[in-house]
Amino acid sequence: MTDTNDQAQSTIPALSDEELARINALSYEEARDQLIQAVQALEAGGLDLDASMRQWQLGEALAKRAQKLLDDVRAQLDQAQADQASAGATAGTQSNLE
Numbered sequence: 001m002t003d004t005n006d007q008a009q010s011t012i013p014a015l016s017d018e019e020l021a022r023i024n025a026l027s028y029e030e031a032r033d034q035l036i037q038a039v040q041a042l043e044a045g046g047l048d049l050d051a052s053m054r055q056w057q058l059g060e061a062l063a064k065r066a067q068k069l070l071d072d073v074r075a076q077l078d079q080a081q082a083d084q085a086s087a088g089a090t091a092g093t094q095s096n097l098e
Contacts, residue, residue, distance in 0.1 A: 012050050012053045012054065012057075014057065015057055015058065015061055019058075019061075020061060023058075023061045023062060023065050024065060026062075026065055027069075028066055028069040028070065031062045031063075031065040031066040031069070032062075032066050034058075034062050035059055035062040035063055035066060038055050038056075038058050038059040038062060039059060041055050042055050042056065042059070
């Protein structure tokens with residue numbers, strides 16, 4: 001016996017590789033703006049179940065892209081701060097003059 005959730009999920013295709021590649025090429029601002037549009041479409045209602053699921057999938061992928069970009073920037077800032085702290089710790093010592 002198949003679960004009704006399995007049947008419903010099988011009728012809604014996942015985002016294609018091309019769609020995911022397009023999303024993964026977006027800047028943070030582009031991903032954020034498209035995520036806002038997807039959320040607004042869901043909040044406005046009037047979509048059938050398949051279209052709603054499609055918007056949800058799109059929103060999830062856009063949110064993941066935006067979060068990855070934010071995480072990357074956070075890692076760069078953390079590294080810059082660590083480098084600055086390290087440079088400050090050796091400022092004026094013989095080790096930074098060599």
